[in-house]
Amino acid sequence: MSDADSEVWVTCDRVVLRRPRPDDLDAYVRLHTDPRTYAHSPASMPTPERCGQRLADDLSDWEQHNLGYAAVIDRAAGEVIGWAGLRHKDSDASALNLYYRLAHDRLGVGLGREISRAVVAWAAEHRPKALVTAMVDTVNEASLRTAAAAGLTQVGTRLLKDEPDGEPMAYFEAPTVGVAKPETIDSPLRDALLGLWVDVNDAGGSVGFLPEAPRDQVATALETHLDDVRADRSLLCLLRGPGGKLRGFGFWEHSRGFPYTHVAGLKRLMVDPAAHGRNLGRILLGGMVAIARQDLPWVELLRLDYRDGLGLGDFYARAGWAEVGRVPRGLRLSATDYRDDVAMARRVDGGPLRPKGNIARERA
Numbered sequence: 209m210s211d212a213d214s215e216v217w218v219t220c221d222r223v224v225l226r227r228p229r230p231d232d233l234d235a236y237v238r239l240h241t242d243p244r245t246y247a248h249s250p251a252s253m254p255t256p257e258r259c260g261q262r263l264a265d266d267l268s269d270w271e272q273h274n275l276g277y278a279a280v281i282d283r284a285a286g287e288v289i290g291w292a293g294l295r296h297k298d299s300d301a302s303a304l305n306l307y308y309r310l311a312h313d314r315l316g317v318g319l320g321r322e323i324s325r326a327v328v329a330w331a332a333e334h335r336p337k338a339l340v341t342a343m344v345d346t347v348n349e350a351s352l353r354t355a356a357a358a359g360l361t362q363v364g365t366r367l368l369k370d371e372p373d374g375e376p377m378a379y380f381e382a383p384t385v386g387v388a389k390p391e392t393i394d395s396p397l398r399d400a401l402l403g404l405w406v407d408v409n410d411a412g413g414s415v416g417f418l419p420e421a422p423r424d425q426v427a428t429a430l431e432t433h434l435d436d437v438r439a440d441r442s443l444l445c446l447l448r449g450p451g452g453k454l455r456g457f458g459f460w461e462h463s464r465g466f467p468y469t470h471v472a473g474l475k476r477l478m479v480d481p482a483a484h485g486r487n488l489g490r491i492l493l494g495g496m497v498a499i500a501r502q503d504l505p506w507v508e509l510l511r512l513d514y515r516d517g518l519g520l521g522d523f524y525a526r527a528g529w530a531e532v533g534r535v536p537r538g539l540r541l542s543a544t545d546y547r548d549d550v551a552m553a554r555r556v557d558g559g560p561l562r563p564k565g566n567i568a569r570e571r572a
Contacts, residue, residue, distance in 0.1 A: 217278050217293075220326045223319060225278040225292060228266045232279050235288040236263045244312040248345040251374070269295055275335070277307055280323065282314075289314050292323045294331055294340065304331060306342040306358070306380075320351070324358035325487045328382055329527070333494035336502070340382035343368065346375070355380045359487035363450050381450040383488065385495025387503060388444040390437055398434070400454045402427055404480060411481035414515050418541060433459055433476065445499055447479060447492040455480050456492045462504050472500055474512040493527050500556055508556055515539050516548040529554045530561050 215226040228236075237259045239245070246253040254262060269276030273296060280290035292308035306327060308320050331340050342360055344351045355362075360380035367376055388397065405426050409417045416429060436442035441463040447456035456479030462472040474496070479488040500507055512529070514520045521531060529552040538549030553561060 218323075218326050218330050220322050222322065223283055223289070224281050225323070225327070226281055227270050228263060228277070228279055230263075230267065232288060233260060233263055235279070236291065239288070239291060239309060239311055242312055245309060245315075248348040248351075249374075252368075275304075280308070280310065280319075290319070290323075292327065294327060294335070296338075297341075302338055304335060304338045304340050306340055306355075306360070308354075315350075320354045321357045324354050325490065326526075328358045328360070328487060329490035329494045331382070331494075332385060332491045333497045333527075336385065336495055336498035339384070342380040343377040344380065346378050352378060357485065357487060359383060359491050361450050383447050383449045383455055383491055385445055385447050385492055385499065387499055388437070388446050390440075393434055393437065393444070397454075398430070401457060402430055404454060404457065405430060405476070405478065408478040408481055411484075412518075413478055413481065414518055414520065415476055415478050436461065442475070443499065443503060445492070445496045447488060447495065455483060456488055458492060458496055460496065460500055460504065460507075462507060470506065470508040472504055472507045472510055474510060477512075489523065490527060493524075497527075497554075497556065509553060510556060511551065511553045513549065513551050515541075516550055521550060521552070524552050527554075528558055532561070 215229075216224050217227060218225040237256050240254055240259050240262070241256060243250060243253060266277045275293070276295050277291055277293040279288050280292050281287065282289045290308060290310035292310075294304040294306060297303045297305055306324060308323050308327075310319055328340055331338065340360070342355050342358075343366060344355055346352075346365070352362075355378075360382050362378050362380050364379050365376035366379040368374055402423070405415060406423055408415050409421055409426060410419050412419055417426060433442060434444070437444045437459070441461065443460040443462065445458050445460065446454060449455050456477075458477035459475040460472045461475050464471065464473070477489070477493060477496070479492055497510065500510060510529075512524070514524070525531075531550060532553045533551035535549040537546040539547040541547060555561060
């Protein structure tokens with residue numbers, strides 16, 4: 209199956225999620241009537257007749273919202289191996305339920321984690337006003353870990369709407385990304401930003417300093433960024449957990465003047481190192497692209513620079529960024545530690561980057 213297929217919704221390393229089709233019914237029934245995939249909740253396994261109605265509902269969701277549960281396709285084999293996606297909740301149109309179910313022989317190899325992380329990051333960029341949630345059987349340890357790895361936090365338990373007499377399920381919510389207006393940047397927020405920056409720096413993050421840099425130096429750099437926010441030269445974007453705790457932040461520098469008025473630069477993207485591996489970086493990055501679309505409508509191109517050696521190129525590439533320049537040994541961190549200075553870019557609308565070429569040569 210080609211990634212260029214117009215039905216493809218989300219692309220992962222090993223699978224793609226595509227819009228459902230009526231001819232998916234056989235695969236849908238086969239997957240959803242396998243009792244091995246309902247070991248933790250056998251009573252919720254649908255009948256073949258109910259599967260037909262569910263697939264019809266999925267088709268309707270995509271027609272109405274251009275979003276819903278999708279077929280999971282193995283990229284190598286081209287076959288349906290699961291069902292996953294996001295659906296608007298009946299009782300709350302501002303919330304999206306995360307769901308995935310895989311064929312029994314595809315469990316235990318990290319596909320659920322891969323899919324869930326990609327889908328939650330997609331929602332941060334393309335449905336920023338919706339809260340992503342999930343409900344998981346409390347005895348399903350694998351799914352509980354998957355929800356956490358996708359960036360969600362358990363905030364309590366709830367009963368399924370159609371199973372009021374069932375067992376309470378673990379209820380998860382995703383973090384949110386928003387803009388900090390200049391007037392809201394008070395001392396507590398400034399302290400939280402500084403504390404997070406120091407923690408990320410000391411953990412080895414590429415955020416402008418070497419580990420154990422003096423706190424006052426980091427504070428000075430932070431204040432420079434905040435001055436730009438107050439002067440409307442930058443946007444401060446905050447990643448907050450369900451309880452409001454600061455989990456990450458970054459800046460869009462957007463006022464560089466001619467001929468860069470259509471460009472915004474990503475600066476100081478960082479997330480809490482205590483939550484390493486929790487998908488927070490992808491959620492923050494996706495949310496920041498959504499903010500660029502909404503709050504910087506004149507911006508068409510996004511740019512960033514990073515130092516190599518930390519796997520950041522792969523991280524940004526998964527979010528649609530492309531490498532556009534590299535200076536070998538362009539950065540010297542110490543007398544013996546040289547790193548490449550790498551530039552990446554992406555279009556705000558997610559379209560492909562195409563070189564314009566040399567105008568003088570084109571006119572010749």
